[in-house]
Each structure stands twice: as structure tokens, then as C-alpha cells.
Amino acid sequence: MKIATGNDLATGDVVWWDGAGWSRHVEDAVDVGDGGAALIAREDAARRVNGAYVIDATETPHGPRPAHIKDRIRARGPTVRLDLNVAPADAAAGSWVI
Amino acid sequence: MYKYDQYDQTIVDTRVEEFREQVARRLAGELSEDQFKPLRLMNGLYLQLHAYMLRVAIPYGTLDGRQMRMLAHIARTYDKGYGHFTTRQNIQYNWIELKDTPDILAELATVEMHAIQTSGNCIRNISSDQFAGAAADEVTDPRPWAELLRQWSTFHPEFSYLPRKFKICVIAADEDRAAMRLHDIGIQLTTNAAGEIGAAIYVGGGMGRTPMIAPLIKDFVPIDDLLSYVEACLRVYNRYGRRDNIYKARIKILIHEIGADEYRRQVEEEWAHVKTLGLDPPRAEFDRIAAMFAPPAFDAATPDTLDRSDPDFALWVDQNVKPHKQPGYAIATISLKPVGGIPGDATAEQIELMADLAERYSFDELRVTHAQNIVLPHVRKADLHALWQALDAAGLATPNLDLISDIIACPGLDYCSLANARSIPLAQKIATRFSSIERQRDLGELKLKISGCINACGHHHAGHIGILGVDRKGTENYQLLLGGSGAEDASLGKITGPGFDEDGIVDAIERTVETYRAVRTHGERFLDTYRRVGIEPFKEAIYG
Numbered sequence: 132m133k134i135a136t137g138n139d140l141a142t143g144d145v146v147w148w149d150g151a152g153w154s155r156h157v158e159d160a161v162d163v164g165d166g167g168a169a170l171i172a173r174e175d176a177a178r179r180v181n182g183a184y185v186i187d188a189t190e191t192p193h194g195p196r197p198a199h200i201k202d203r204i205r206a207r208g209p210t211v212r213l214d215l216n217v218a219p220a221d222a223a224a225g226s227w228v229i
Numbered sequence: 230m231y232k233y234d235q236y237d238q239t240i241v242d243t244r245v246e247e248f249r250e251q252v253a254r255r256l257a258g259e260l261s262e263d264q265f266k267p268l269r270l271m272n273g274l275y276l277q278l279h280a281y282m283l284r285v286a287i288p289y290g291t292l293d294g295r296q297m298r299m300l301a302h303i304a305r306t307y308d309k310g311y312g313h314f315t316t317r318q319n320i321q322y323n324w325i326e327l328k329d330t331p332d333i334l335a336e337l338a339t340v341e342m343h344a345i346q347t348s349g350n351c352i353r354n355i356s357s358d359q360f361a362g363a364a365a366d367e368v369t370d371p372r373p374w375a376e377l378l379r380q381w382s383t384f385h386p387e388f389s390y391l392p393r394k395f396k397i398c399v400i401a402a403d404e405d406r407a408a409m410r411l412h413d414i415g416i417q418l419t420t421n422a423a424g425e426i427g428a429a430i431y432v433g434g435g436m437g438r439t440p441m442i443a444p445l446i447k448d449f450v451p452i453d454d455l456l457s458y459v460e461a462c463l464r465v466y467n468r469y470g471r472r473d474n475i476y477k478a479r480i481k482i483l484i485h486e487i488g489a490d491e492y493r494r495q496v497e498e499e500w501a502h503v504k505t506l507g508l509d510p511p512r513a514e515f516d517r518i519a520a521m522f523a524p525p526a527f528d529a530a531t532p533d534t535l536d537r538s539d540p541d542f543a544l545w546v547d548q549n550v551k552p553h554k555q556p557g558y559a560i561a562t563i564s565l566k567p568v569g570g571i572p573g574d575a576t577a578e579q580i581e582l583m584a585d586l587a588e589r590y591s592f593d594e595l596r597v598t599h600a601q602n603i604v605l606p607h608v609r610k611a612d613l614h615a616l617w618q619a620l621d622a623a624g625l626a627t628p629n630l631d632l633i634s635d636i637i638a639c640p641g642l643d644y645c646s647l648a649n650a651r652s653i654p655l656a657q658k659i660a661t662r663f664s665s666i667e668r669q670r671d672l673g674e675l676k677l678k679i680s681g682c683i684n685a686c687g688h689h690h691a692g693h694i695g696i697l698g699v700d701r702k703g704t705e706n707y708q709l710l711l712g713g714s715g716a717e718d719a720s721l722g723k724i725t726g727p728g729f730d731e732d733g734i735v736d737a738i739e740r741t742v743e744t745y746r747a748v749r750t751h752g753e754r755f756l757d758t759y760r761r762v763g764i765e766p767f768k769e770a771i772y773g
């Protein structure tokens with residue numbers, strides 16, 4: 132599947148396109164198919180996202196898992212500061228990234 | 230310490246207000262990212278992996294307690310309670326919100342700090358020896374010259390859009406504690422036969438994709454001509470440096486292509502012209518700056534002895550404390566490399582404590598080192614034990630300066646959007662593997678440096694042992710380099726062979742240091758042994 136990600140303009144937070152808007156959680160990301168470029172152009176022009184791009188991901192029972200480690204680290208947070216992760220209580224965050 | 234005059238303050242305050250307006254326009258949708266990006270970069274604001282990152286300049290790594298406390302305040306108020314001290318003697322905050330940035334810069338301006346020229350193709354923060362003003366081996370304090378260069382380079386109209394970024398370092402001792410020859414321009418203040426002060430100028434060093442050690446371009450520039458000579462060096466680069474290829478744009482490539490002799494000839498020609506323009510400041514202006522770096526009021530009566538009866542304290546003294554030029558005083562380095570910690574990171578509380586301790590014990594002065602540690606430059610020997618106790622209670626007394634666990638590591642893939650691989654977890658694993666302080670001390674001076682990509686912010690080329698993270702088909706892979714040095718015996722590390730995964734590289738390092746132990750002769754450092762026996766015995770042990 133293909134999912135779209137970027138950063139929130141004002142806060143810089145990593146965000147994912149959830150079909151209606153931009154979510155902080157990769158689990159909410161939806162397949163954008165071939166429509167990624169048009170979506171990003173529209174959202175960027177409306178200043179609703181910054182630096183957005185489309186990535187490959189695999190569908191899992193817990194939601195999309197980005198194909199590249201860089202985007203998995205973006206999805207969760209630094210692997211060396213799990214306390215600062217998007218879901219700090221998630222004990223499996225480290226192994227999910229690797 | 231340098232104190233802003235009204236011009237400095239006006240420049241910084243005006244810039245804050247200008248940026249406040251630019252941020253407002255971006256947030257209101259009037260500026261696109263393409264329009265805004267160069268503006269934010271000129272104010273040290275990057276967009277990194279998780280958020281905006283703000284890089285704050287610490288000129289030549291020197292700051293006072295009030296400034297340090299402000300860094301803690303920013304970490305606590307606008308970030309997630311910590312900051313990262315970098316190999317450029319600066320500090321970075323990883324979780325900054327765009328909307329807060331003008332307020333942060335306004336707060337920094339109240340303590341004479343800013344983020345100007347911490348990015349972009351301009352002259353960046355001038356770096357220097359962290360022991361400046363305290364070291365017994367310096368010919369003069371290099372910081373007044375670094376400050377003069379800072380003022381000259383700030384908003385220099387000709388050098389704001391160079392072919393590529395530009396880094397200058399000033400030292401004044403034969404022992405190079407600042408990796409001087411790995412800068413675009415390295416300046417070593419020295420004296421001639423007549424005892425006059427001047428500067429040896431090295432140009433065209435650097436790390437990154439094409440690492441080079443700067444050749445000597447001029448062995449003695451009279452000190453009053455320093456600015457005009459450096460101006461001439463920059464002018465030749467600005468005119469002929471390549472702008473068509475980012476990988477060939479640094480001055481090191483220009484000098485490599487035309488040769489040091491031809492570059493020197495052109496600089497001399499340019500200098501003959503520049504000297505007539507009256508660029509060099511009058512002596513009185515230099516003296517005004519230098520007066521602000523006058524030595525503190527040392528107590529000549531303070532005892533020059535030390536009670537070493539506490540063994541843990543004695544260990545810390547042996548490893549982290551260096552001789553001072555003033556009898557009765559010492560230079561103390563605070564290691565930001567606890568075993569298992571993140572190299573260069575400090576919490577707001579730790580930053581505040583270091584500010585307090587500087588005020589109490591070090592004439593209100595601190596330094597940031599390129600090895601990502603903090604120095605208290607002027608501590609009475611009689612105060613060292615109390616200082617150590619306070620540091621120890623805060624987890625800041627790791628006695629590992631220049632040992633294998635005193636690792637330089639860039640932020641890597643945990644934070645940096647340019648990274649190929651993570652650096653920090655590797656540093657943590659290596660430090661943990663070698664956590665025994667007895668073993669570390671037995672291995673002696675061993676500088677291990679890790680970069681998460683070819684940009685080499687972690688100085689891997691200059692590590693006695695260097696590690697470079699690469700991307701191998703989407704997985705992290707690490708190359709091992711041996712034999713580099715950023716010191717006065719500068720050299721570039723050589724790659725041993727095929728790379729390793731995260732566990733494999735830690736094992737390879739273990740085999741490397743065990744080979745050293747097996748073949749070293751008495752008193753040889755790792756680097757000395759490597760230079761004597763070459764890379765082969767190490768390769769055999771690693772891959773054999």
C-alpha cells in the first residue's frame with residue numbers, strides 16, 4: 132500500500148493522511164493509491180501540511196507499517212528515547228521499528 | 230568573556246523581529262515552504278525527522294552561567310527537557326515548534342545569543358580550543374581573534390552566499406584540541422623568531438564525502454594582517470569555488486583541483502589588493518575586545534596541592550582534569566558520556582547545575598568541546614573535590630575523558646533526516662560492552678567517532694576508530710575505519726573492509742582493541758600501534 136506522510140506546519144509533528152485529515156498516528160494512515168501526488172499538492176497549497184511525501188507500507192492487523200526504517204522511526208519517535216515516543220506506553224515500539 | 234555592544238545587540242534584536250514577521254507570514258499561509266526554507270535556515274531552524282530542530286550558536290564554545298541557564302530554560306519551556314551539544318561546539322534542540330521560534334530567539338537575545346549563521350552557505354560558528362585562556366601550552370588566548378572573526382563574518386555581505394558552508398577554527402597551541410586542520414580554514418596562532426605573534430594558515434581541510442587534511446598555505450601572517458589575509462582566502466574561494474555541483478563545492482575541492490601552490494599564489498595576489506582597503510581593524514579595537522578576555526582574578530595564594538585520598542575522586546582527577554597555566558588551578562572536563570547514555574545530551578537540570586557550578590567554581594565560565602563534553606576552565610584545586618561530588622550526584626562525573634566510551638556520535642537516524650543509520654544505539658552498545666573503567670584505562674587514549682551518514686558530523690574519518698553508517702538495501706550497515714586523528718598528528722582513517730550489522734560492528738571493535746593489546750609495546754597508544762603495524766593485523770583479526 133501507499134501512504135502519505137509529512138509534518139504539521141506549526142508544530143513540526145510527524146503526521147499521516149487518514150482519509151479526511153492528518154493524524155499523529157501511523158495506524159490511522161489510509162492507502163492513497165495513485166492519488167498521493169494530487170493529495171499532497173492540494174494539502175500543501177492549503178498549508179495544512181509541510182514537506183509531505185508518499186511512501187510504501189505493508190498492511191498489518193495493527194495498521195500500516197512503513198517499508199523503510201526511517202519512516203518507522205518517524206512514526207514512533209527516537210529509538211533511544213522511547214519515553215518520548217508517540218505512544219510512550221507501547222513496550223513493543225522498539226522492536227516494531229527494527 | 231565578550232560582551233555585546235549596542236551594535237551587536239541591535240543586529241540580533243532586529244533579526245529576531247524580522248524572523249518573527251517571516252514566521253507569522255508562513256503560518257498565515259502567505260509564504261510557501263520553498264520561500265520560507267532559506268529564511269528559517271538562516272536562523273538555524275531545520276526540519277528534522279520528528280520536528281523542527283533549532284541550532285543555537287555558542288561562539289568558539291564559550292559561554293557563562295547566565296547563558297547556560299538560558300539554554301536550560303529553553304530546553305524545559307520549549308523543548309522536551311533536554312538539549313544536544315554538538316561537534317561544532319553548539320547546542321541543538323530537537324522538538325521545537327515553529328510558532329515558538331521567534332520567542333525562543335528573543336529570549337536568547339536577552340543573554341547575547343542567537344542562531345544566526347548556524348546553517349546555510351555562509352561562515353559558520355568559529356570554533357576554538359576548549360582550553361583557551363587556561364592551557365599552559367598556548368602562546369596567547371585565541372578567543373579574542375575568534376571573536377574578531379565572528380564580528381567580521383557576521384552578515385559579511387560578500388560571504389553570505391558562498392558556494393558552500395564554511396568553517397573556521399582558531400587555536401594557539403601546538404597540541405590541537407579542536408581538529409583545526411579539518412576545517413575550511415585552520416588558524417594556529419604562533420610566534421616568530423622575534424617573539425612576535427602571527428598566524429599559520431591552513432586551508433582546505435574538512436570531513437564529509439571527500440575528507441582532506443588542510444595543507445599549510447602560509448606559515449606566518451603578522452597578526453595585525455590576519456583579517457585581510459583570511460578575507461583574501463575567502464575571496465579566491467568565492468570566485469572560483471564550484472557552484473554547479475554540491476559535492477564539489479567546498480574549498481577543499483578547489484584547492485585539491487588547482488593545487489595548494491596555485492591557490493597560495495592567487496591568495497597572495499588578492500591579499501596585496503585587499504590589504505590596501507583598510508580592512509584590518511586598528512589595534513585599539515582589537516585591544517578593546519581582548520580586554521574582555523583578560524584572565525580572571527586568580528588567587529595566587531591558593532594551594533597547589535590536592536588531597537587524593539578518595540579513590541573515586543582520584544580516578545576522575547586522573548582522567549578528566551588537566552593542568553592549568555595558573556598554579557593552584559586546574560581544568561575540569563565534565564563528561565556527557567555516561568555508560569549507556571546519549572553522547573552530548575544533557576537535561577535541563579544538568580545544564581542548570583553546570584551553570585551553577587561554573588558560577589561557584591570556575592569564574593562563571595564554561596566551554597563546549599567538539600567532543601561533546603563541557604569544560605570548567607578555571608577551577609581551584611582546593612575546590613575540585615566539592616565540584617566532583619556535585620557532579621557525581623547528578624550523573625556527570627563519568628571518569629572517561631578520551632577513553633573508548635568517550636564516544637563522539639552524531640544524532641544519526643534517531644533524529645536526522647539525512648541519516649542512513651542510527652549512531653546513538655551503537656555508541657550505547659559499545660560503551661556498555663567496554664563499561665569496565667579498568668579495562669578502558671588499560672586501553673588508554675582511544676577516540677571512537679560515529680557518523681550516521683557520509684556527511685561526517687560525527688567525525689568518523691578522524692577517529693582512532695571510526696564508524697560510518699550506511700544504508701544497505703534498506704537496512705542499517707556499519708563500516709569500520711581505523712587510524713584517523715583530529716589532533717596535531719591529523720590523519721584520515723582507512724576502511725577495514727566489508728561492513729557489519731549493529732552487533733557485528735561491536736564484535737569487530739572488540740577484536741580490534743584486543744589485537745592492539747596483543748601487539749602494543751609499552752606506552753603505545755592504540756593510534757601509535759596502528760601506525761607502527763599497519764592495518765593488516767587488525768583486518769586479519771576482524772575478518773580472518
Ligand code: SF4
Pocket residue numbers: 639640641642645646647648649680681682683684685686687
Ligand atoms: S553525519 Fe549524517 S546522520 Fe549524522 S548528523 Fe550529520 S547529516 Fe545527520
